[in-house]
Every structure is written in C-alpha cells, then in structure tokens.
Amino acid sequence: MEEYAERLTIPWWLWLPGLGGAALLAAEIWMGSDGVRAWLPFVVLLPLAAVGLWWLGRIRIRVAGDELHVDDAHLPVRFVADVVPLDVAGRREVLGVGADPLAFVVQRPWIGGAVQVVLDDPEDPTPYWVVSSRRPVELAAALLAARDAARV
Structure with missing residues (x-):
C-alpha cells in the first residue's frame, strides 16, 4: 500500500x-x-x-508500506525517531553552516519545502535525512503514520 x-x-x-x-x-x-x-x-x-x-527532475519520493523511498535510497520507517516539516527558512537553517556532514540530503533548489527525518539507528552514522518536498506536512504525516503502523 x-x-x-x-x-x-x-x-x-x-x-x-x-x-x-x-x-x-x-x-x-x-x-x-x-x-x-x-x-x-x-x-x-x-x-x-x-x-x-x-x-x-527524475527524483521520486514515496512512503510505501514500511519504507521511505527517495530515488534509489530507502529507509525502513522503524528507524524514524521524528519527522519535521520545513519551510524555506527552516530548510536553509538545517542545511546551513551547522549542518551535519554525515546527513543524507536530497535537495532541489527550486522546491521550497523539505522534511527532516531524524533517525534512531545505532548502527548507522547518518543522524538525519533532509529531503525536498512540495508537500512537507503531508510527507511528514505519512511517515509518522507508517512508523506508528509498523510499531504495532
């Protein structure tokens, strides 16, 4: 689904x-x-x-089942600790000077919004993903719903 x-x-x-x-x-x-x-x-x-x-413009983002797919990368939602929808200013702050160099970033400058997916995986050094999105609130809600459904 x-x-x-x-x-x-x-x-x-x-x-x-x-x-x-x-x-x-x-x-x-x-x-x-x-x-x-x-x-x-x-x-x-x-x-x-x-x-x-x-x-x-080929990048596809989808939440299907228990995974987040961003182009060829995929993230099981069980490792999602939190999801923060970002506007233009929030995206600029997250990707600015204080950005973590180990973060996974798929950013398109012509798209204003983004989501920050904070990870909770002790075996992965990646602290978070930042993914551009035209509908960041909907993407965040879908990710959190998939995560909650996977934990049940």
Whole structure:
C-alpha cells in the first residue's frame, strides 16, 4: 500500500532558460556557417539540454508500506525517531553552516519545502535525512503514520 508519492520535477518556467541557453549556445557555434555546422549544434544541444532537465527532475519520493523511498535510497520507517516539516527558512537553517556532514540530503533548489527525518539507528552514522518536498506536512504525516503502523 502506497501512502504518499511525489516526483520532484522541474517547473515549466525553468525549462525556458535551460532550452534557451542551449539554443543560444547552438547559435554561437553555428554563427552563420553552412553545411553540418548549420544544423548539428541544434540537433545535439537542444535534445541534450532536454534530457539534462528531465534527469534533474527524475527524483521520486514515496512512503510505501514500511519504507521511505527517495530515488534509489530507502529507509525502513522503524528507524524514524521524528519527522519535521520545513519551510524555506527552516530548510536553509538545517542545511546551513551547522549542518551535519554525515546527513543524507536530497535537495532541489527550486522546491521550497523539505522534511527532516531524524533517525534512531545505532548502527548507522547518518543522524538525519533532509529531503525536498512540495508537500512537507503531508510527507511528514505519512511517515509518522507508517512508523506508528509498523510499531504495532
């Protein structure tokens, strides 16, 4: 049973400068030449930029059963001590100067919210996870509910 799912896609307005920059670079390479230099930069750079932008927005977050999945990483909810939903200022504070270097962080700058998942696993040196989320309160509630259900 999946209780929460989210994909950290790039918003449409960030695609415009990404593809625009690739088109500008292709035009700089082209510079009025004919032959292969007239079309090859556009054929190569625009799809490359599109694939790169898609790749940046591929991260999926889900709480399914008794695990939190963030891309390829997974965390059994039995090790979750607490979950704190963060707004932009809270995320900045958690990831700022005092951040623990052993923390697991999946942060996307175009997403304002995040959750801090505090861990209670004596065998893991990771003190907490910080994961970007567009709906941090819902993710925190789903994690806590999954943890409580796993403890029963």
